[in-house]
Amino acid sequence: MSVWAAVLVFIVVMLAIDLFSHRHAHVIGVREAAVWSGIWVAFGVAFGVIVWMAWGAEFGQQYFAGYLIEKSLAVDNVFVWAIIFSYFAVPREFQHRVLFLGVLGALVFRVIFIAAGSVLIQNFSWILYVFAAFLLYTGYRMIRQRNEHLDPEKSAVLRVFNRFVPMTKAYHGQKLLVRRGGVLLATPLLAVLVLVEVTDIVFAVDSIPAIFAVTDEVFLVFTANAFAILGLRAMYFLLADLIHRFIYLKIGLALVLIWVGIKMLLKIDIFYIPTTLSLAVVATIITISIVASLRATRGQGRKALPSPTDPPFRVATEEENAILEPVWRGR
Numbered sequence: 001m002s003v004w005a006a007v008l009v010f011i012v013v014m015l016a017i018d019l020f021s022h023r024h025a026h027v028i029g030v031r032e033a034a035v036w037s038g039i040w041v042a043f044g045v046a047f048g049v050i051v052w053m054a055w056g057a058e059f060g061q062q063y064f065a066g067y068l069i070e071k072s073l074a075v076d077n078v079f080v081w082a083i084i085f086s087y088f089a090v091p092r093e094f095q096h097r098v099l100f101l102g103v104l105g106a107l108v109f110r111v112i113f114i115a116a117g118s119v120l121i122q123n124f125s126w127i128l129y130v131f132a133a134f135l136l137y138t139g140y141r142m143i144r145q146r147n148e149h150l151d152p153e154k155s156a157v158l159r160v161f162n163r164f165v166p167m168t169k170a171y172h173g174q175k176l177l178v179r180r181g182g183v184l185l186a187t188p189l190l191a192v193l194v195l196v197e198v199t200d201i202v203f204a205v206d207s208i209p210a211i212f213a214v215t216d217e218v219f220l221v222f223t224a225n226a227f228a229i230l231g232l233r234a235m236y237f238l239l240a241d242l243i244h245r246f247i248y249l250k251i252g253l254a255l256v257l258i259w260v261g262i263k264m265l266l267k268i269d270i271f272y273i274p275t276t277l278s279l280a281v282v283a284t285i286i287t288i289s290i291v292a293s294l295r296a297t298r299g300q301g302r303k304a305l306p307s308p309t310d311p312p313f314r315v316a317t318e319e320e321n322a323i324l325e326p327v328w329r330g331r
Contacts, residue, residue, distance in 0.1 A: 004219070007047075011107075011226055014043070018100065018233075027092045030302075033237035040231030044071075047227055051220070061275040062215035065282060066224030069214065069256060072286045073207045074232055075239065075246070076253055080150050080199050082240040082305055087152040088192050089311035090171070097174045098189060099233040102196040106232075109201055110225045113208045118218045128268050131209040135261030138206050142254035150199070157198050161191050170316035172324065179325040188313040206257065213260035213267070214278055241302035245293055252289025256282055 018036075044067055052060025085095055120127045152158065161167075167186040172178050176190040211221050239246075259281055263273045 007223060007226070011230065014230065015100075015104070028096055028237045030238060033234050036234035037231055037238050040227070040234060044227035044231065047223060051223075058275060059215075059217065059220065061279050062217065063220045063224055065214040065275055065279040066211040066220060067228055068279065068282050068286065069210050069260065070207055070225050070228035071231075072256060072282070073203065073210065073253055074228055074235065075249060077200060077203045078232065078236045078239055079243050079246075080203075081196060081236055082243055083150050084152055084192060084195055084199070085240075086305035086307050087311070088188060088313055089307045090189070090192055091315060094171060094174050094189060095236075096233060098193050098196060099236060101193055102200060103229055103232060105197045106200045106204070106229050107226060109197075110204055110208070110229065111222065113204050114218060114221050114225065117208050117212055118221075121212065121216070125268075128264055131212060132261045132264040132268070135206075135209055135213065135257045135264065139254040139257035139261060142250055142257065146250045146254070152195065155195060157195050158191060161186075161194055165191075167191060168316070169312075170314050170320060172316045172321055175327075177327050179327050180323065182325070184327065209264075210257055210260045213264040214275065241304050243305065244303055245297040245300055246290065247296060248289045248293045252285050255285050255289075259285065 048060060048063045048067060051063045081099070084090075085098075090098065117131075165186050166183065167188065167190075168178060168180070169188070171189055172187050174189065175187055176193065178185050178187055207225075208221075211224060215221060215224075260278070263278055266273060
């Protein structure tokens with residue numbers, strides 16, 4: 001329990017430092033994003049080294065295999081965020097707040113999914129067949145739909161949100177809620193946060209079974225997820241303008257899911273593929289897909305996704321902000 005407590009305290013402290021460092025809305029540049037990405041990756045790798053030294057090479061390799069799978073799958077999540085932010089024309093200086101809260105929610109939902117997955121595996125061994133079949137199908141579907149992307153305009157989540165939650169048509173700084181004329185209203189930033197959160201839940205449905213294919217240890221599943229997720233915000237600001245260059249990455253991610261699905265099927269009754277081999281295969285697939293993508297798009301620079309000519313939301317004027325009332329009224 002002391003190890004769990006130490007990890008949780010570290011995560012909370014780092015999140016507090018990150019929030020304090022970005023307490024003022026500002027555009028996060030490539031250099032700042034690269035520094036923070038390096039910090040989060042260093043922490044993730046350092047923790048893997050600690051696991052390796054404290055519990056042996058097998059657990060260390062299981063952690064790194066899980067961390068690499070989660071980090072790789074998270075890149076696709078980053079690209080979906082870029083599409084969402086572009087479509088809703090979210091000002092870049094407000095995006096960090098959405099992603100920070102989104103990561104907090106992601107950690108909570110991952111804990112729930114990990115706990116549920118662990119209970120299912122312990123009590124119903126046949127569920128592994130379901131997980132393996134799901135991973136194989138998801139990998140196949142990703143290859144078939146590799147050129148298809150999320151269309152926020154057709155999002156059922158947004159339609160439900162608009163139907164039941166009264167909302168302004170303008171961004172009011174980093175506020176998620178505002179009060180105007182005595183009425184409490186959501187801002188578009190809250191709608192974007194909900195959509196970001198739902199997309200992460202969808203991605204978690206793929207990634208949690210995938211990591212259970214390489215380790216049964218709940219502690220390793222959680223920590224690999226946590227350290228991979230904690231660096232997502234910085235990764236977004238680093239890679240969002242490079243989406244057009246990773247043309248083969250989705251195929252690579254699909255092959256990773258197919259590979260871990262095969263590994264899970266074999267592990268049940270036939271043959272346990274060594275973790276060293278699993279880690280090597282995953283690393284090779286991801287490396288080849290990234291290198292092939294960058295070589296095929298050589299010479300292309302950073303390019304932000306285009307926003308619609310008539311975005312659904314705008315930034316509020318100073319006059320509109322001036323008439324807002326306190327959200328939480330005193331007695």
